[in-house]
Amino acid sequence: MTDNINSNSVNDNNGIKPNNINNGIKANNIKFIQGNEACVEGALYAGVDFFAGYPITPSTEIAELLSKKLPEKGGKFIQMEDEIASMCAIIGASLTGHKVMTATSGPGFSLKQEALGYACMAEIPCVIVNVQRGGPSTGNPTHVSQGDINQARWGTHGDHAIIALTASNHQDVFEVTVDAFNLAETYRTPVILLFDEVVGHMREKLIIPEKGELPIVDRLRTSVRKGVDYHPYLPREDGRLPMSDFGAEHRYNVTGLFHDMWGFPSNNPQVVRELLHHLVDKIENNVHTITRYKEHYLEGADYILISYGSSARSAIHMAKNRRERGEKVGVLELQSIWPFPEVMVREKCANAKAVIVVEMNMGQVMREVKACVDNPSKVFLANRIDNKLINPTNIKTLLRIIQGRGV
Amino acid sequence: MKRTRFVFSGSGGQGVITAGIILAEAAVIHEGMNATQTQSYGAAARGGSTRSDVIISNQPIYYPEVNQANILVCLTQEAYINYSSTIRPGGLVLTDSRFVKTTKKVDARQIEVPMYDMVMEKIKKPIVFNICMLGALLGITEFVRPTSLMKVIKATVPKDFIELNQNAFELGMELGALYNE
Secondary structure: OOOOEEEOOOOOOOOOOOOOOOOOOOHHHEEEEEHHHHHHHHHHHHOOOEEEEOOOOOOHHHHHHHHHHHHHOOOEEEEOOOHHHHHHHHHHHHHOOOOEEEEEOHHHHHHHHHHHHHHHHHOOOEEEEEEEEEOOOOOEEEEEOOOOHHHHHHOOOOOOOOEEEOOOOHHHHHHHHHHHHHHHHHHOOEEEEEEEHHHHHOEEEEEOOOOOOOOOOOOOEOOOOOOOOOOOOOOOOOOOOOEOOOOOOOOOOOOOOOEOOOOOEOOOHHHHHHHHHHHHHHHHOOHHHHOOEEEEOOOOOOEEEEEOHHHHHHHHHHHHHHHHOOOOEEEEEEOEEEOOOHHHHHHHHOOOOEEEEEEOOOOHHHHHHHHHOOOHHHEEEEEOOOOOOOOHHHHHHHHHHHOOOOO | OOOEEEEEEEEOOOOHHHHHHHHHHHHHHHHOOEEEEEEOOOOOOOOOEEEEEEEEEOOOOOOOOOOOOOEEEEOOHHHHHHHHHHOOOOEEEEEEOOOOOOOOOOOEEEEEEOHHHHHHHHOOOHHHHHHHHHHHHHHHOOOOOHHHHHHHHHHHOOHHHHHHHHHHHHHHHHHHHOOOO
16 A cells, blocks of 8 residues: 655656656666556556456546456457446456456446446455546546546435546556555455546656566455355455455355355345444545545645646646745645545645636536535635636736635 | 747648658657647548647657647648637748638748749659648758658658658758758
8 A cells, every 4th residue: 555645845756757767777667658658557557457448538548458458468358239238337347356357438438337236235346447537427538537436426316435536647557556455355346447537648758667666455354265165255364355366266145135255145234234334334444545646745734725637637736836936826636526525624724825626527526625624614625627628827816816816 | 949839731631640640750859859639520532621739759748638739830821811810929820822812911921932843843743732731841940860761751751752752851951951041
């Protein structure tokens, strides 16, 4: 588990060294590629060996590239008949012991919700990429939006917990993709990668880490021997559930119904209550471990911009310019959206005069921020919903109004 | 190199997006700089106006779109009409003299180069028009080393087309050198 990366000085360089920045890095490890390709590189680094999907703009390059790369390393790529089947296929493949992924955009993400709930209930590790585009419905395929934040949280029915990560640049896309696979294995849960069209299609530099530089969590398999009773849903003392490759050494049942430690359906009130607690607690109790964020110029900031994905790029751009003029403006960049890092956000914003949430929707993360800070009336929304990337001037205009300086 | 913002504009099929990618990739892979490249995506593969934004800098680049370009390349009249007013004061506008008639008075250096006509006369293949344009651009100012750009072209285009592209690139360099200050 990587620590949060805090780069809160004016010399913030986002992990990229200025000048001679390629020194000491193998030429083959430096790429100039799209964010979608960076996601594929991250998935391969994490050990993905099964992908099922149905191509959709703006996520298509993920499927396209994996259709080439997975067979080369002995993995499987299947283009399914639709998004529902794709989601079901990765669930099945994960159960048999593979690291799995699918990729889509809003309309396809809607279709995947039913099976996503099944993966939550049956506790099946999988990674779902949603490269967000304008919505609702088929919306605006080739343009940017961040309107699926709440869909990631509550798109499937019933109480449940979920993990959703995001990133604003290609190095981080790579790292959160690796993280997504790790968290999926650790907590036996679906993990959603919420990217957006700008990050997905933009090209920039990616330096692929050497093998071993980033930690990889492999499948935790049961030590129960063949022929001995295996309880697929009996947590260990640390709460983790060792798996057994389906169809191999142990026979067991998997269902979307409430189930006992054998995996067989049960409507025993105690079993139901305990399972639901387990499904929620395994993630909500570990918010601090799952939380990922970056600080940019945040130290002593009077005005804090909270942002994520491509809109964070504009927020950082703006904050950098303001700091150079001596204004105390900083950015708290969220890299994990769900479970929402309430405590961290409250603490970071405690001394801010105003908190401005910068996003490309009608305030989906803003509502979460309002719900967790001490003074919700100091939270504002800087947004754009015309499917164009919010720009630094858009944010600056709102900041000046809040400061009482006019536009 | 301080931050330089490029806009490559033209119509679909002219290769302006590819040109932007090649330039930015040369800066990143072979010059140790940072670069971003974005483009306006539409549904059409050919025809219609296209635009590719490239930022090159030795500092981190956050907001990746270009509002005011230092360097604007227009390969159609429509692109010129749309974007020439957004050039940064003191910037450079490079146009193709066959496709663009410069009309506006802009606060920038305007250079008209007969890139398309020369490509058709000397190389006879319109597909390398964009590479000739990159050559002209580097002939005017060496934003990246020509050798860096050729390395990317060699790694990008099929083997049988390398010579063709190299010729177009060198032709462009010669044309651009006439305006090198």
